[in-house]
Amino acid sequence: MRKEEKKEELKEEKREKLYFVLIILLLLILLVIGISAISVTVTKKGDKTNSITTGRISLDYTEDTNGITITNAMPMTDESGKAMSGTNQYFDFSVTSTIQGNAAITYEISGQKQDTSTLKNNEVKLYLEKKIGGGYEEVMKPQHFIPLTSTTDIGSEKGTMLLYKNTVDASKTDNYRLRMWVDENTKVDATQKTFTVQVSLHANAKAK
Numbered sequence: 001m002r003k004e005e006k007k008e009e010l011k012e013e014k015r016e017k018l019y020f021v022l023i024i025l026l027l028l029i030l031l032v033i034g035i036s037a038i039s040v041t042v043t044k045k046g047d048k049t050n051s052i053t054t055g056r057i058s059l060d061y062t063e064d065t066n067g068i069t070i071t072n073a074m075p076m077t078d079e080s081g082k083a084m085s086g087t088n089q090y091f092d093f094s095v096t097s098t099i100q101g102n103a104a105i106t107y108e109i110s111g112q113k114q115d116t117s118t119l120k121n122n123e124v125k126l127y128l129e130k131k132i133g134g135g136y137e138e139v140m141k142p143q144h145f146i147p148l149t150s151t152t153d154i155g156s157e158k159g160t161m162l163l164y165k166n167t168v169d170a171s172k173t174d175n176y177r178l179r180m181w182v183d184e185n186t187k188v189d190a191t192q193k194t195f196t197v198q199v200s201l202h203a204n205a206k207a208k
Contacts, residue, residue: 056097057107057205060094065091066198067111068178069195070124070180072192072194073182075181075186076181080181081142082142084179091178091179092176093175093199099170102208103207104205105203105204106154106165106167106203106204107167107201107202109162109165110148110199111126112160112199113159113195114198118192121146123182124144124180124182124183124186125144125180126142126180126197127179127180128177139164139176145161146161148161154202154204155202155203155204156202163178169208178199
């Protein structure tokens with residue numbers, strides 16, 4: 001009887017151990033599944049979707065031309081050039097950005113020298129202002145015409161001069177005033193000389 005009882009006890013212990021092992025395995029499986037499920041949920045919550053619905057930009061001119069020309073002008077200092085206010089002595093234009101959606105527009109204003117120009121690049125000065133509040137403020141100090149050596153990421157072309165770069169994230173209109181004059185160190189003679197710069201605009205839109 002004792003031998004049979006011991007055998008039964010051993011069988012019972014084996015069953016209990018087996019049940020215990022099965023329960024542990026089941027718990028481990030559930031734990032792994034639970035962690036995976038939590039991980040997936042967190043990942044989904046961390047996703048962020050950005051989209052550009054619309055990004056448009058336009059360059060508007062207040063005159064019939066889209067640039068400024070020096071014709072047989074006399075050399076002058078930067079201070080005098082910056083203060084010019086007579087007819088054809090400055091060129092006003094505006095950049096209008098229209099943004100719908102979570103986007104930002106970066107634009108570049110550049111000047112393209114016309115082939116008919118006879119003054120040299122270092123014989124002229126360009127100066128750009130932006131209207132802020134009730135007046136205009138300098139955004140590019142007086143500089144000689146400096147052509148780009150390569151096309152920019154935004155698209156301003158090689159050979160043009162980059163005047164200004166700006167980024168906007170809301171619909172707005174920016175007003176600019178461009179002046180150009182003959183550098184004070186330029187030697188002039190009786191030969192008529194000219195320099196013409198046309199204003200160009202390049203831009204791209206990206207999700208914020």
